Amino acid sequence: MLDILRRIVLWGGLALLCLLPMLAEALGEGFYITMMNRVLILALAAMSLNLILGYGGMVSFGHAAYLGIGAYTVGILAYHSDAWFGTESAFIALPAAMLVAAILALAIGAISLRTSGVYFIMITLAFAQMVYFFFVSQQEYGGMDGMQMWSRSDAGPIDLSDNASFYYVVLGLLLVLLYAKYRLVRSRFGLVLRGIRENERRMKALGFPTYRYKLVAFVISGAVAGLAGAMMANLSEFVSPSLLHWTRSGEMMVMVILGGMGTIAGPILGALAFLVLEDVLSEITQHWMIVLGPLLILIVLVARRGLYGLLDPKGEPK
Amino acid sequence: MKRASLLAAAAFFASSIMASAQAAEPLKIGFISTLSGPGAALGIDLVDGFKLGIEHSGGTLGGRAVELITGDDQLKPDVGRQLAERMIQRDKVDLIAGVVFSNVMMAVAKPIFDSKTFMLSLNAGPSDLAGKRCSPYFFNVAWQNDQSHEAMGKHVKDKGYKRVYLMAPNYPAGKDALTGFKRYYSGGEIIGEVYTAINQPDYAAELAQLRAAKPDAVYIFYPGGMGVNFIKQYAQAGLKTEVPLFGPSFSFDETILPATGDAALGVMNTGFWSPDLPNPQNAKFVKAFTAKYSRPPSPFAAQAYDGALLLDSAISAVGGKVSDQDRFRAALRAAKFDSVRGPFAFNNNHFPIQNFYLREVIKDDTGRMTNRLVGTVFARHMDAYHDQCKMK
């Protein structure tokens, strides 16, 4: 019964996502396309975090660093569009953002993954702070104030400055990456990763180079977060250190948990729920944080498996 | 001939119907401000000052009832941008006002200007928007970021200080502040220019270096909580009696002074406004604000109040028809309102031409910390970027 319900919700939700721009236009509420753009981008970021958090058991408290560096890569390339390396082309800027984020994740992961548990949480946080302060002190790129982009990236035949086209690009990226993740976590690599989450010592004893597996997952996750950051920069046409603030890392974790950790659709539900909650609460009262805070605690204490868990109460994390 | 006049008559008729329909509907103003987190004190002062301004304009702006749609940007540029888009696309606001911080301002500027919506900044005045990227849709009723610093640069020069030590947080506003100071300071030497981390709580190490450098004047730009921390620690280190401290009003305004205690007493600072400026509008404002919110108004409340009065004057000049953008813009530029700060006019870049005053931190009769007017440093001062703006 629930299984049918879950299918209806998932496929219905997917259909709704595909039709959303048309519906919004028809109802004259174009703003919701913009809002959903933000939801999907943050869902992408949450999904990347979910890969290491939900499947790999690596509690990274510094995921904003990859989001931020992806955004800055796009921003900086566009800023130097007159120089030989500068570009406004999405076909170069987006892969570049993923590459730079991956390299950063490689460096941070290589050191952080030597530790585990709370040490890992705190060292990832500390590295993210370093990246934050690094960009705060970059006067040429606006420092604390951030930098304006003149326009969204140029994606050839697709006009990214049109919100609906932008939406389909983000949705397409999200679905492709969701599918890729779906395949990944079911592959041998994914099984090893989940094995590490359950019992790293056993996996080590079985002869798996667990450090290397974790590092690869960490780098993939960083690269996808970098892509999310690149899209975020394009959505806002603005890049600033506020994307790198440690509370952003916290919010991403909240989205993962809210939606359901270690599930495929969870991060989308989580991002949607978080942004709607933020939007609705902040319109009701200036003191909306006093509601949000205890709500988070409640979710952790009671609805441990997130929104997705409500649809699939006895299912294994997927 | 006949046909043309008929058309003209029809057009006139249609437009007058539209005008009256518009006048009946409330004027929707999107108000973007920072209402949560550490920057909230300024954001709340903007909202309160603006609301008082509407109240003093008879509860309307230019005869039109006002629907104020406030949004909390949380000091995050991307949230600010989403708010701006929501206000434009969903709420279909007639204009947008507010914005405390420059980074949020820069992020909301593009969608607002692209949609040809008027934006009245009640605080943020980044140099970009005053110069190269000035816009016919943008007005700033507060000040350009550098101006208060320029005024103090001149004052410190006029007083003949020879060895000046400068300190500010390491971010664009901090650099701009010290650049602004140096633009008008001459006749001596800058013996130190120190940038500290943003939101750094403790300045003991920097103060020790400062004392060792033996300056004869210190100029700082530390807004908000950083200002409180610095000022308290400066006095506690015994430096206040040794080396005179100077700053812009942002480090000595009424949102900060309750938290500094006597440490700020007697410090000279510069700003566009002072609570005791002798003009009737200001007296009315200060009295009403203090009575309504039971705290003395800050400069932020004053400029937001002015913002409401400016809108009132411009909207009534166009008979409530803000959709007639050219006339509305001309009416805004005319700035025919009684500002709490005395003389007020808009420059070609839609930033104010205004006086800058020297103020001193004092305790008023009730023992509350506030400022008193000492003199005028600049009369009808223009910002340094207006010639970069292409608007005439």
Add this chain to the structure above:
Amino acid sequence: MTLLLFVEQVLNGLQLGVMLFLMAAGMTLVFGIMGLINLAHGSLYMIGAYVAATVQQATGSFLVGLLVALPVAALVGMAVEMIALRRLYPRDHLDQVLATFGLILFFNELVKIVWGPQAYFMAMPDMLSGSVDIIPGIPYPAYRLAIVATGLAVAILLYLLITRTRIGMLIRAGATNREMVNALGVNVDRLYTIVFGLGAALAALAGIMAGPILALEVGMGESILILTFVVVVIGGIGSVRGAFVAALLVGIADTFGRVLLPPAIAEMTIYILMAAILVWRPQGLFPAHA
């Protein structure tokens, strides 16, 4: 840098160090014994400062403020522990991070509602408002010396508490072997609540001591929280001794980094320090569970 200036900066570093120690001691104890990572530790720092300032304004006495605020903060901490955090001990760190992140949002907004969004004032106790010549010709604020003295005194008391008392024995036992304490038939719930209250009181003490120097404002807990993390991690999680050494190390490194290095690098000094130490010793300087 002259010798005199050097001495003064060492004192500044020490003072920052002992403040960090007060914060880190509570956090590392709570972690060592209950296995709880508490982001809301900074909120207790903030609450301590606000309560003390309020009482001080009402009574005119810093000491009364201190004596009221310490137990109030301890009680707030214990209440939070009993209502919410207790349920998180068996959970993984992720749940703890999220729930205590929620607590930060709650406490920040609560303080804003009660005390207003503007910075709040806390006066310096008159007795300590002057300066002392540490070396002839170099005045140093007496209050900052008092902070150093208080911090060192607390460190000694904590050492005595942990090594010489029954509760200290349980704390030590709990830090090394949680199940063992359970098996010994000790009322573990009560022990946990007491330890949490102690940690809260230490954080509040840090906040109260910082109050006269700093602006009391919403979010003041977070700026020190992250530094505290760094200290706890460098020292080795669960080790009070490690926290002490690491706190002084971070205090000195941060102070000299700010004075000697260009600002862009100075802001990153302690994070670089932390990364370097963890590369060398992934469990920190004094790992408690070694």
